[in-house]
Amino acid sequence: MARIKTDKNISRKEVIVSKAATLFREKGFKAASMRDLAEAVGVEAASLYNHIKSKTELLHELCFSVANRFLHKMDEVEAENISNIAKIEKLLRFHINEMIYHYEEVYVSDREWKHLADPYLSNFQNQRRIYRKRFAAVIEAGIRTKEVKKIDAPTAVLIMLHAISGIESWHRSTQKISAAELEENMVTILVGGLTNP
Amino acid sequence: MARIKTDKNISRKEVIVSKAATLFREKGFKAASMRDLAEAVGVEAASLYNHIKSKTELLHELCFSVANRFLHKMDEVEAENISNIAKIEKLLRFHINEMIYHYEEVYVSDREWKHLADPYLSNFQNQRRIYRKRFAAVIEAGIRTKEVKKIDAPTAVLIMLHAISGIESWHRSTQKISAAELEENMVTILVGGLTNP
DNA sequence: AAATACCGCTAACACGTGTTAGTTGATTAT
């Protein structure tokens, strides 16, 4: 009876959650079955339930761990004493790096949150709405100080956040430019598009 | 025995495909059941099969009708005798309007194509890859003529296309700016981000 | 009016799903 492999400091549950992220990204939450997940982990489906409560619990864990990281970063950036454009760029670079280095989780949180069940669903939608408002507020501050073009701030936020999810295509492409180049290109275009010339 | 209502020139199949688009957008292809669809159409699930071959056929129809519209527009724009920036802007505006006025279909084609079965899946992915290459080629031409900043063209394409899918959020938001304003804001930011100052 | 194609219904199937119960071997603590 071979147990799930664990390095020290990585619980078996964390292994499962991590494999779930990969699977949910590849097939979508609904299409990924617990038997698929079990196979990926190297175990029978029923055995997973010694470590987790339900399939949806896996989705909660993924969605909220990502959401919390972003909210935490927002706290941090808002508190800094730098220009608004600098704040926007910092948030942008954070998003880009999250999407590059925590691809699976971030992607799943972005695309599959619809399948959350309802105390969690509303909660998650709320957190998102608040996050976007705070992002928009930074842009609006930038508009008032004339750093940023006169544009509709919520629209700008929506462009930023969705543009970043395009990094998915970068991950899948065979001829990738480097992560650093990708980051610089995205910043050039997006910050460039906002900045008042 | 009440039949599916049809205006003249709209076949019952088209009614089904259209309702399917809405449903697939709301719940995702895999989570949307034929019984759900039947209810939306006002009929029993089995009756749908008098008009369609399978659930996946609905997805084919949606995905390829959208893909064909974009490829057709690309043909048109490539042939025009205008600056590269103008071509980019035209393509962009077309994408934006498609996402505004054919929301359900375009959204489904964008997010749910993974669930296509394999002769269609590869076909669709191919068409996508080709479309993006042609888009990138326009941008590269713009870079050579110095209309466009020196950036990685595939990255620029990926930003454009994904930014536009953010219009989903606009559709869901309660306090919408007008469609025209949305279009102008997006063009300002995205074309502005590309153009050489 | 008769014939034919259309289109809805009910019933049912085979299968894949998430999950639970109960058990047994492996690991850890006393």
Add this chain to the structure above:
DNA sequence: ATAATCAACTAACACGTGTTAGCGGTATTT
């Protein structure tokens, strides 16, 4: 060494899924 906890297994269930068969009524054509 013994006890206790952990984590794997097998078996099974209840249910939702896409889809088919076959029937009967309703439009449409002749």
